[in-house]
Amino acid sequence: MIQHLVDGILVGSFLSLGAIGLTMVMHILRFANFSHAELLSIGAYCALVFDKLFESLSPFLAAKIGPLSMTAALALSILVSMALTGLSAVVIDRLVFRRVREKGGELSMVFASFGMSLVIRNVIGLIFGLSSELYSRDIAFAMVISRDPLLLVKPDQVFVLIAALLIMFALYLVLSRTRFGFALRAIAENPNLAQVHGVNLKRMIVAVWLIGGSLGAIAGVFYGLSYQITPVMGRDLVLPIFAATIVGGIGSVYGAVLGGFIVGVASNLALVILPSGYSPSVPFLMILLVLLIRPNGLFGEARA
Amino acid sequence: MKKLLTLAAFAAGMSGLSVSAHAQDCTTKVGAVLPTSVDWGRPIAEVAQFAVDQVNEAGGAAGCKIEMVLRDTQVDPKVGVDAAKALVDLEGVNVLLGAVSSGVSMPILTSVTAPGGVMQMSCCSSSTAFTKLSEEGKTNGLWFRTFATTAVQSAMGAKVASDKGYKSVAILYKNDDWGQDMARLIAADFAAAGIEVTGSVAINDAQPSYRAEVTEALGGSPDAIYLALYPNEGTSAVREWISLGGTQNMILANSLKSDEFRDNVGLQYLENALGTDTASPRVASADAFKAAYVEKFGSEPNGPGLANSFDAAMIALLAMEAAGANASGADIAAAVAKVTDPDGAPITADVAGVTAAKETLAGGGTVKYQGATGDVRFDANGDVSAPAVIWKFTDSGTDEVEYLSLGEVDAFIASLKK
Structure with missing residues (x-):
């Protein structure tokens, strides 16, 4: 029971990171971006490439940091991958979403994002092959926190959780304490009014994609570090991330953080009552339940 | 009456005649x-x-x-x-x-x-x-x-477990027709072999994490784990299993006979992993068929x-x-x-x-x-069994550990049914 709870929190940490980017895009650009989870794949594969590159450049970088299976090379490649994934999000917006946004309706955007996710997934499959990849083939053993009740935690997971929380805190500071943060929130609130007040909408959209992409990249790498990297990881993650976003309330960054943890914990705890064959249904049940009680999500506000 | 008898005799004669005529x-x-x-x-x-x-x-x-x-x-x-x-x-x-x-x-x-x-x-x-x-x-x-049905495969899983002296086994199975079938069969076979099944957990493919499922299976602290999975989710689940301190005594279905699985889990963790598979028979009659086939069709009978x-x-x-x-x-x-x-x-x-x-x-x-x-020998349900091999992973692929002839497989399955 406690093990399931702890596992859920750990799973929730990268769902939250993914959901933050998604909720911002959904709120500001007003469309359900089904290709958002593919940014996690792009991030994970980017980091994989640079990880191998840095490791071959310097054996010093290939050494593991403490008990983690994380290396200095991987830490560096996360930074590179954040930048590249953010950029690819911007490029995808330029090439596809902006054009559709100018001509088509909300539904066209949703379909465009569906198409985009298939394209990204298959391009990754073409380049890297369909079999799964790992940052490190060694298996990091879990530490026994307590014997009774049995509680096991992997050092990597603790690291992922702490890093995720730190990143979220940093984002909170940016959104609540800086001019840029106010501008971003103003755009989300009312794009027209914000523009009247001198906020550059186009620049803000680029910023949203950069933030969403780089958070997605971190989530992707953390996911790869905890499990494995496959071309279809975006497909596997899109529903839990959407569930986290909807549960938290679209547009609410804090809601997305909480939503990620709720979905993670709920999926894990569900196994205590449900046979594991039904576990994929849990995120959907969460969405239904929250929408029945609070139609705009836990932190969402009604919007015309 | 007399007429009828004549007719009957005639008919009998005819039918006798027809038998010999048919042969022609x-x-x-x-x-x-x-x-x-x-x-x-x-x-x-x-x-x-x-x-x-x-x-x-x-x-x-x-x-x-x-x-x-x-x-x-x-x-x-x-x-x-x-x-x-x-x-x-x-x-x-x-x-x-x-x-x-x-x-x-x-x-x-x-x-x-x-x-x-x-x-x-x-x-x-x-x-x-x-x-x-x-x-x-x-x-x-x-x-x-x-x-042969999947029953041969599951019986061999039970054989590996009892040969190795495992007292309790947990099962992870792919949540599809094949996996559910395997899980049901293997659980019955383990029970018949006197091995406790501590848990049987379905693994859905395309899940972001198998941590909860693995934790569930880990709960009974089994001696060994039986895996009826495909390489992709198998890799994920097994790495999770090992990292959480699960036993490295593994029994694998033939679906995991894959280089991808071996490489991504790591050979060092698979030393105590034994797999099962059905095999083609190594008897004279099978070789004779092969020779006859080559003579007739000009190629080896390699198709399914x-x-x-x-x-x-x-x-x-x-x-x-x-x-x-x-x-x-x-x-x-x-x-x-x-x-x-x-x-x-x-x-x-x-x-x-x-x-x-x-x-x-x-x-x-x-x-x-x-x-x-x-x-070939059919059981009461019209099923046959097949020879089997038990294999393990090596640097270059897989190696055969044991070959069981049809007779040995049948004898083992019969011993389970007692």
């Missing part, structure tokens, strides 16, 4: 519904015809030449059922060979052959749904197949189901011989036991063998058919 120029039709329109299906049909040719060379079956009427199923249940219906209703066959896919064989069995009293012998359907149907008495004893298709046709025709002239489908099905009798006179699967079988059967004896898949 009559033809009995058997049906075959096989996916000839797909590239791997045609050789299966050709090798069945090869068996028919050999029986004809030895004088046919039950006094008549055999003609195999072949229809295409296109691997489509609807097409298959139509084809089977046409063969049974229009051509009047009592024996139907096929189909290949379980999904095609099943509707043919339930809607054509079982209600129509026609014996059906499939070369290649492996689903245990047929076993269940037979246990429920719905096949009327008319169903046979020469392809070829040896099984040959044996299916051969056994069906031998059973027709054993059942005698004008036998119904049920009679022929009942006669299958006479030609696959383990205590019978051994015969080979060629012209000489068929000739020898005819003599033995005419004399009231039974024969033991030794064919392309070894000594």
Whole structure:
């Protein structure tokens, strides 16, 4: 029971990171971006490439940091991958979403994002092959926190959780304490009014994609570090991330953080009552339940 | 009255006459519904015809030449059922060979052959749904197949566990038809072997994390873990399992016989992992079939189901011989036991063998058919078993640890059923 709870929190940490980017895009650009989870794949594969590159450049970088299976090379490649994934999000917006946004309706955007996710997934499959990849083939053993009740935690997971929380805190500071943060929130609130007040909408959209992409990249790498990297990881993650976003309330960054943890914990705890064959249904049940009680999500506000 | 007697005598005389006449120029039709329109299906049909040719060379079956009427199923249940219906209703066959896919064989069995009293012998359907149907008495004893079910694989899993002395085992299985089937079978086999199953957990593919499932399986602290998974989710689940301190005593289904799985989990963690698989028989009769096949078709019988298709046709025709002239489908099905009798006179699967079988059967004896898949023996549900191998991972692939002949596999399965 406690093990399931702890596992859920750990799973929730990268769902939250993914959901933050998604909720911002959904709120500001007003469309359900089904290709958002593919940014996690792009991030994970980017980091994989640079990880191998840095490791071959310097054996010093290939050494593991403490008990983690994380290396200095991987830490560096996360930074590179954040930048590249953010950029690819911007490029995808330029090439596809902006054009559709100018001509088509909300539904066209949703379909465009569906198409985009298939394209990204298959391009990754073409380049890297369909079999799964790992940052490190060694298996990091879990530490026994307590014997009774049995509680096991992997050092990597603790690291992922702490890093995720730190990143979220940093984002909170940016959104609540800086001019840029106010501008971003103003755009989300009312794009027209914000523009009247001198906020550059186009620049803000680029910023949203950069933030969403780089958070997605971190989530992707953390996911790869905890499990494995496959071309279809975006497909596997899109529903839990959407569930986290909807549960938290679209547009609410804090809601997305909480939503990620709720979905993670709920999926894990569900196994205590449900046979594991039904576990994929849990995120959907969460969405239904929250929408029945609070139609705009836990932190969402009604919007015309 | 006198007139009637004369008539009866006349009729008896005629029927006696007709028997001897049949041997010369009559033809009995058997049906075959096989996916000839797909590239791997045609050789299966050709090798069945090869068996028919050999029986004809030895004088046919039950006094008549055999003609195999072949229809295409296109691997489509609807097409298959139509084809089977046409063969049974229009051509009047009592024996139907096929189909290949379980999904095609099943509707043919339930809607054509079982209600129509026609014996059906499939070369290649492996689903245990047929076993269940037979246990429920719905096949009327008319169903046979020469392809081993997943039951062999699961029994071997139990054998590995008991040989290794594992007292308790947890099961992780893929949440699809095959995986559920395996999980059900292996749990029963473990129980029969006196091994405790501490938990049986379904693994859905395309899940972001298997941590919860693995934690669930870890709960019973088993001696070993049985994995009926595919490489992709298998890698994820097993890495999680090992990192959480789960035992490295693993038993693997043949689906994990993959380099991807070995590389991504790491050979150092798979030293105590043993896999199971079915194998082709290593007996003289199988080699003889191979040689005959190469001579006839100019290539090795490497496609799926070829040896099984040959044996299916051969056994069906031998059973027709054993059942005698004008036998119904049920009679022929009942006669299958006479030609696959383990205590019978051994015969080979060629012209000489068929000739020898005819003599033995005419004399009231039974024969033991030794064919392309070894000594075929059906259980009460028309299922066969197959030889098996136990394997482990090595640097370059997999190595065979143990080979179990058909007899050894059968003996072990029988010991589980006690």
